[in-house]
Amino acid sequence: MTWVEGAAGSPYGVHNLPYGVFRHDGREPRIGVRIGDLVLDLAGAEAAGLVLAAGALGQPTLNAFLALGRPQWTSVRQRIVELLTGPEHRSAVEPLLVPVADIELVMPFQVGDYVDFYSSEQHASNVGQIFRPGQPPLLPNWKHLPIGYHGRGGTVVVSGTPVTRPCGQRATPDGPVFGPSVRLDIEAEVGFVVGVPSALGEPVGVDDFAQYVFGVVLVNDWSARDIQAWEYQPLGPFLGKSFATSVSGWVVPLDALADAWTPAPAQDPPVLDYLRDVPHLGLDLRLTVSWNGTEVARPPFAGMYWTPAQQLAHLTVNGASVRTGDLFASGTVSGERRDQVGSFLELTWGGQEPVQLADGQSRTFLADGDTVTISATAPGPDGTTVGLGEVTGTIRPARSQP
């Protein structure tokens, strides 16, 4: 039981302890861990000798800590739990607690490569039906490998960063025109943050996931559908995605999600050996998408066809290495029902079926000034709930054209 007031029963109790990097009081960004509605200043804790992490907690990003590896991740976590539960530590630790309301979270890690998968069968089927009506909704490769592509690591931004409506080319019957995207969308996803680097030429096996991956963030892979539709053949999405990808400021460690593993959907046809994960487990993360405050969908991550362990094994099976700070995201999380989809493309079925928001407005795609917030929870130990924070962003008007 933690001595931190209000933390017991919170989705951010000692069973969670997500890491972030925060600004407070005008000081440089520093690493902290959330407990209840407070943040424990881990840079201060390490400087005071309360926790030992080879100096990694004194850095302005999580990368050095991420690189330490699972034994250190676990021992630091255990020590933080001791500090927050042992009454004898209270006098030393309490001065290092800051209200969440008083901080600003910044980008928690420096992103190496960003890979985006496409691992929800429902999402891939929906997109196939919307874009290729009358044809088989899934392409022949989809059930044999986790389809993915590289996104832009340099434009991954922290939750709260405004998103400027991108300009670009879109097709019209009279040929392509240039201007602000008119079909700006979201993709609600879950991202996995790589801690330990792998060697070039050495695949990471499907059983080694937890040795390499530190934890989880929520991801909004903003997508300009009109730009994307015109550009993506034959080499895939590019400017339709690269203008911004938002991630939650809190990185939830895998250690906090031990009770969230759940059998993933059976895979038929059987997968090739290097993708066979036994047990075949996904994570029971329950996402919520809200649009200007109206909850519009609850995408269930547990239903993803490809698991994160399969994604990492696939990503590296050709010998590609991973680096500390690499981020790979699940792809849009969509369930079977319309109120479970993770994109507005699906929610409005290609923009044909507007949704009504609580303020009386109706929408197909994003309007300037709109705010989208994706949050999530997971089951924790002993009936607790693990909060995954949120990823939010507000659309700014396109940059005025020259």
Added chain:
Amino acid sequence: MTWVEGAAGSPYGVHNLPYGVFRHDGREPRIGVRIGDLVLDLAGAEAAGLVLAAGALGQPTLNAFLALGRPQWTSVRQRIVELLTGPEHRSAVEPLLVPVADIELVMPFQVGDYVDFYSSEQHASNVGQIFRPGQPPLLPNWKHLPIGYHGRGGTVVVSGTPVTRPCGQRATPDGPVFGPSVRLDIEAEVGFVVGVPSALGEPVGVDDFAQYVFGVVLVNDWSARDIQAWEYQPLGPFLGKSFATSVSGWVVPLDALADAWTPAPAQDPPVLDYLRDVPHLGLDLRLTVSWNGTEVARPPFAGMYWTPAQQLAHLTVNGASVRTGDLFASGTVSGERRDQVGSFLELTWGGQEPVQLADGQSRTFLADGDTVTISATAPGPDGTTVGLGEVTGTIRPARSQP
């Protein structure tokens, strides 16, 4: 006239001065500039006060120097020319020269995002004819925008790094199988190294290329055609490319290529305003591809349909930012004739027409042990030649399967 013996008349005279990062004598990597068959130790030169660059030359990568921007790039270059031409500097500088033969070049910069374009009309047409016979070889978008995609920045390696044959899935009539790629190929390209970062949301105009881009490297975008063919729909190349991308160890500054600019092919239909570069200039870089020592192709970079300034303008027009160390490559450089193509897919027309090498062997795709070397030259001032060094790699057998 330089006082460095053998440098006058060399493609690495004072008109060139490419930058690299080298190991010598067991010491840590340091920045140098090539002059003739020697390397000037710039870390040593800056430490001795012979050149001033805010300490950037004392770093183990070029990134800090790249971030300084064009005025500093030019002033450092002018100072190096002074040092290498003024006889009064000889006694101070000569001890800082090391034979190229005695050094090992390491990766010259830390790569941020790696983007690969597809900007040769001949290459795109050849690929279209090989993969989609009977259909229009170019897709409808190709002449309206420079098609590109994000590759894997973390697996960009320096010339000389062995390339392990990747394993992956490939399609067979009986379904996909896993194993070493049997259609391992090259792509001879030219890469552009970003120095100055841009702000998120602020496009880089087509006229601002030289303010952001420091210089040029040669690129071999190794490609497993069988893996690529099976995976690439609908999100583009992924594991077929991500196992390794090799770059030359010498980064040739744009300042050395002032005489290499040449009118690029006329563009019809006209491009949208943001892509209109006046004058519309490409670079007259003359590539040579050798396969186990046999020269098999001479791809002419001057014929590329999309110019590097257009590529950068397109890459950022949606507001995507660039970072120091970002690399964008041209896409495979192919000319009109069969002996001008930059991939073996084209050289052997999809593997149907083997090529004969000088050692009597014939090849379609790469065999284990094969070495491919791409080199290039450009016209320099006053009839000189600018050498772009080379990017070379040898294929190692696939990792043995479990």
